[in-house]
Amino acid sequence: MELFCLEMDTNIRARPDPNLLCDDRVLQSLLTIEERFVPQYSYFKCVQKDIQPFMMRMVATWMLEVCEEQKCEEEVFPLAMNYLDRFLAMVPTKKCNLQLLGAVCMFLASKLKETRPLTAEKLCIYTDNSIRPQELLEWELVVLGKLKWNLAAVTPNDFIEHIVRRLPLPEDKLALIRKHVQTFIALCATDFSFAMYPPSMIATGSVGAAICGLQLDSADQSQWGDSLTDVLAKITNTEVDVLKECQEQIERVLMSSLREGRQQQQQQQQTQRGPSDKGLDELDQSSTPTDVRDVNL
Amino acid sequence: MARASSSVSTAAPTSNSELSQLGGIKALKLKVGPVRRNLFGPVDHQQLQQDFQRLLCMSVDMANKRWNFDFQTDMPGEGSNIEWEELRCQDVPVFYHSCTVRPGMQPGVRMTEGKRQTPSSSPKGSPLSSSSSGSGDEYVEVTTAGCYRLEQSGKRRQAAITDFFKVKKRRLLYYKSSSRQ
Numbered sequence: 001m002e003l004f005c006l007e008m009d010t011n012i013r014a015r016p017d018p019n020l021l022c023d024d025r026v027l028q029s030l031l032t033i034e035e036r037f038v039p040q041y042s043y044f045k046c047v048q049k050d051i052q053p054f055m056m057r058m059v060a061t062w063m064l065e066v067c068e069e070q071k072c073e074e075e076v077f078p079l080a081m082n083y084l085d086r087f088l089a090m091v092p093t094k095k096c097n098l099q100l101l102g103a104v105c106m107f108l109a110s111k112l113k114e115t116r117p118l119t120a121e122k123l124c125i126y127t128d129n130s131i132r133p134q135e136l137l138e139w140e141l142v143v144l145g146k147l148k149w150n151l152a153a154v155t156p157n158d159f160i161e162h163i164v165r166r167l168p169l170p171e172d173k174l175a176l177i178r179k180h181v182q183t184f185i186a187l188c189a190t191d192f193s194f195a196m197y198p199p200s201m202i203a204t205g206s207v208g209a210a211i212c213g214l215q216l217d218s219a220d221q222s223q224w225g226d227s228l229t230d231v232l233a234k235i236t237n238t239e240v241d242v243l244k245e246c247q248e249q250i251e252r253v254l255m256s257s258l259r260e261g262r263q264q265q266q267q268q269q270q271t272q273r274g275p276s277d278k279g280l281d282e283l284d285q286s287s288t289p290t291d292v293r294d295v296n297l
Numbered sequence: 298m299a300r301a302s303s304s305v306s307t308a309a310p311t312s313n314s315e316l317s318q319l320g321g322i323k324a325l326k327l328k329v330g331p332v333r334r335n336l337f338g339p340v341d342h343q344q345l346q347q348d349f350q351r352l353l354c355m356s357v358d359m360a361n362k363r364w365n366f367d368f369q370t371d372m373p374g375e376g377s378n379i380e381w382e383e384l385r386c387q388d389v390p391v392f393y394h395s396c397t398v399r400p401g402m403q404p405g406v407r408m409t410e411g412k413r414q415t416p417s418s419s420p421k422g423s424p425l426s427s428s429s430s431g432s433g434d435e436y437v438e439v440t441t442a443g444c445y446r447l448e449q450s451g452k453r454r455q456a457a458i459t460d461f462f463k464v465k466k467r468r469l470l471y472y473k474s475s476s477r478q
Contacts, residue, residue: 058336065332091352097345099336128335137340138349145356268330 011115016283022133027162037153039089050095059102060190066126074182075157080109080187082153104139156185159203180210203248
């Protein structure tokens with residue numbers, strides 16, 4: 001008999017564990033401890049002098065792009081943002097150190113969550129070599145100390161399965177719903193206005209937004225009994241009004257992100273091909289403000 | 298440009314039709330420019346090093362206070378509500394030691410260790426050296442960077458996991474650490 005090593009170069013995943021997902025105590029424990037990992041106040045007001053909200057957006061967007069390009073696990077980016085927010089809530093930081101800290105937080109989150117974590121060298125390259133691997137490792141220690149080594153933070157991603165499993169959703173749509181929920185969660189992590197929301201609320205709001213966005217809630221109203229929001233609110237003990245507001249906020253952020261992305265892409269295409277190209281313009285005549293198309297470069 | 302960005306903030310609340318016109322959630326993956334980029338200009342490495350040293354010292358100071366222990370000199374502090382009790386290296390599990398080397402993988406190291414069994418290199422002598430000398434069995438070599446002076450009379454205060462290992466192994470550990478004093 002011969003033994004073959006059939007191990008592939010892919011990550012082996014455990015199956016969803018019913019002991020963890022079907023037991024109410026797990027969800028309840030997550031809800032109990034999640035507050036410990038949420039920054040308690042807006043650091044722009046009381047801690048940071050050099051850092052502005054738009055800079056956080058820049059860092060967050062860059063971090064998300066790195067995680068996407070490196071095909072990181074979904075929870076790496078939200079977790080890294082959690083570290084960054086918690087660090088900035090404690091330590092006054094210069095804006096020139098912000099990208100380094102973003103890289104450090106990705107480094108830590110990736111090590112905690114991934115089978116093949118991001119390397120220090122790779123992360124430094126993504127900063128266009130503005131920082132050195134040695135600096136990344138040094139600051140890793142600083143960040144760890146400030147976070148008191150509490151890295152296993154609760155993220156919105158931890159709630160996805162618990163919520164989705166408790167909803168009467170068509171089996172064939174589950175994968176798509178999960179994907180959309182993860183995208184909404186990532187989107188929320190790029191936006192500081194969600195930084196102080198409990199992760200369960202972001203998760204619940206994202207599930208709501210995903211289901212509404214895919215128009216799965218309107219297919220058969222009767223199966224929900226109460227409205228979707230009421231059902232969702234019960235699962236994570238969130239107040240209905242607060243949840244509704246959160247979901248609307250998520251949808252607003254999605255809209256503005258889409259618009260921004262559109263505009264940036266248009267501007268880029270216009271600079272590349274010249275204003276004569278109408279391909280994209282025709283697609284969204286109704287939703288794009290006319291003034292964007294009037295830009296002549 | 299300014300006009301274009303201001304129109305974003307006045308965007309009406311979502312309607313599903315509008316969302317689908319925008320290409321839905323997939324459109325979020327729009328990429329603008331390379332991911333590899335420097336966001337906030339050149340980094341002052343010297344300043345960065347200073348900031349690092351300052352923050353690191355702060356956290357070491359905090360740790361020193363919290364544990365009443367000077368982590369730089371590896372010595373316990375005076376007073377305070379935390380009292381430190383000295384344990385000999387061999388009384389704690391091996392994974393608390395600074396470094397563990399398996400000599401089987403490094404024959405060179407093993408040779409040197411063998412030489413240390415001569416009395417000249419361990420003037421105090423080891424009570425257990427006779428029983429352990431000449432043993433070519435697999436053993437765990439323990440190197441400790443900073444071990445305090447041991448109380449020779451001190452009886453064992455705490456059971457270590459190594460207590461439950463093979464006797465031979467433990468004796469070797471006794472010998473190794475005492476020969477290193």
